[in-house]
Amino acid sequence: MMLTKKQNLMETIKGGNPDRFVNQYEFMDIILEVPVRLMCAPGTEMKNDWGITFRWPEGQLGQFPVHDEEHKVLKDITEWRKYVKAPVIDNTDEAWAAAVAHANSIDRNEQFVTAFVAPGVFEMCHHLMSMEDALMALYEEPEAMHELIDYLTDAELNYAKILIDRLHPDALFHHDDWGSQKSSFISPAMFEEFYLPAYKKIYGFYKANGVKLIVHHSDSYAANLVPYMIEMGIDIWQGVMTTNNTPELIKKYGGQISFMGDIDSGVVDFPEWTPEIVDREVERACKNCGKLYFIPNLTQGLNFSSFPGVYDSATEAIDKMSKEMF
Amino acid sequence: MTKITEVKAKVEAGKAKLVPGLVQEALDEGSAAGDILQAMIDSMGVVGEKFSAGEVFVPEMLMAAKAMSKGVDVLKPLLTGTSTSSLGTCVIGTVQGDLHDIGKNLVAMMIESAGFKVVDLGVDVSAEKFVNAVKEQENVTIVACSGLLTTTLPAMKEAVQTLKTSGLTGFKVIVGGAPVSQEMADEIGADGFAPDAGSAAVKAKELASA
Secondary structure, three states: OOOOHHHHHHHHHHOOOOOOOOOOOOOEEEEOOOOOOOOOOOOEEEEOOOOOEEEEOOOOOOOEEOOOOOOOOOOOHHHHHHHOOOOOOOOOHHHHHHHHHHHHOOOOOOOEEEEEEOOOHHHHHHHHHOHHHHHHHHHHOHHHHHHHHHHHHHHHHHHHHHHHHHHOOOEEEEEOOOEOOOOEOOOHHHHHHHOHHHHHHHHHHHHHOOOOEEEEEOOOOOHHHHHHHHHHOOOEEEEEOHHHOHHHHHHHHOOOOEEEEEEOHHHHOOOOOOHHHHHHHHHHHHHHHOOOOEEEEEOOOOOOOOOOOHHHHHHHHHHHHHHHHO | OOHHHHHHHHHHOOOOOOHHHHHHHHHHOOOOHHHHHHHHHHHHHHHHHHHHOOOOOHHHHHHHHHHHHHHHHHHHHHHOOOHHHOOOEEEEEEEOOOOOOHHHHHHHHHHHHOOOEEEEOOOOEOHHHHHHHHHHOOOEEEEEEEOOOHHHHHHHHHHHHHHHOOOOOOOEEEEEOOOOOHHHHHHOOOOEEOOOHHHHHHHHHHHHHO
16 A cells, blocks of 8 residues: 655655655645735735835746835844834734635645745744845844844744644645845854844744644755754755755655755746757656655745646656656 | 955955955055955866855855945045956846846956956946947956846847957957856857856956966
């Protein structure tokens, strides 16, 4: 008998005997029907609950925070208390009805009921004040940055309490991009000082409240941060790009953390995509990374592709590789 | 340590508060403004190399650039008319359809620190806008096109080819960004490619001095 999606995932990340590749996001049923505004629609603009303005221009692949003087929320880090106000989360039964209904409809033996959080603490800092300001403030106003990060962490914990209370999630899928394609945005030492403590608190809280699986999204280079990922309790790093040398990471850290990705979205997911390109990339990823501590997946941070058909094509290609390799 | 070497060290270390005072002291010691500027350009070159090598990260580069810019503020009244802009003007922008600006801003900063005058056209810049900037700005020696998305590579190609066939001369085109490679740069007819902000400044300098 075939393992369930959940069992197969556990075998894969515990170094046991999976009977096939975990196929992309199949093990998570992600609950997005929460009363928090996450995204604006293509071609529109929105102000989120923190006052951050996002624009998704027509024809673009995603939304961008707007940081001209008029729209920047946090204009002076030393006065963050004046500018940054955590929103009050609507915690009524009515507001959570759709999310709860979704959670209740999931077979918890088959899949992980997965809570979704984005953006994380690092992204929140640069969404509030722009990347340049957020990075320079780590040097220029470290105390104020520590205070701001603590405040953002508390806000995340407040939301976590509600998520746990309402959905009793088995897994958390949490976004926070920590790097570019080639390097982490900040040095490991700075990451350890500023962001590791925040995430130890956040992920520790979920783990202490019934969440068995922490999946963190960062579609970037972040190989130099993996020891901190392990320390903060991440079970699966989703979005690992090929620039990280995923097979080497698996060799080095497999058993402590697993890696999900190694199929760079930019390489397969574009208007002129073909199933042949997808097959080639999936085969390379599966053969190089192997059966344990690895989940073949597009690096994109949710279970779809920007161009129709690419995600499903990858799913098919992974099934093919399962038949060939298992 | 002479004051000028101290300036160099503090720019490299990103000490924006200390650099202006040290620049003044170096001037008082008798160093020429042009030499102090060159020392700072050299230290930014070192920072760029360290960034390329993965030894320093974006915050360190931002802080070094800020330190240099504070130092340049002290020198500015003394530098008018000297040869600091001999490298000419660099027009830079993220190509049409792409709104990513972090990488582009870093490149602009490093190119400026290398001694160019930089005209930043921002994001979502059409081929036509690049061409117009070359016409309008004085002594454009470099046009730098940035793009992060695979999907905007056709727009990058269009920008490069429109610039190349515009009939305008005297400038070289460099390209960069996550999906761009040397191979792709060659294919679309760009004069240069650089994999990161540190080497972009080196490449720009090399092309502008050629």
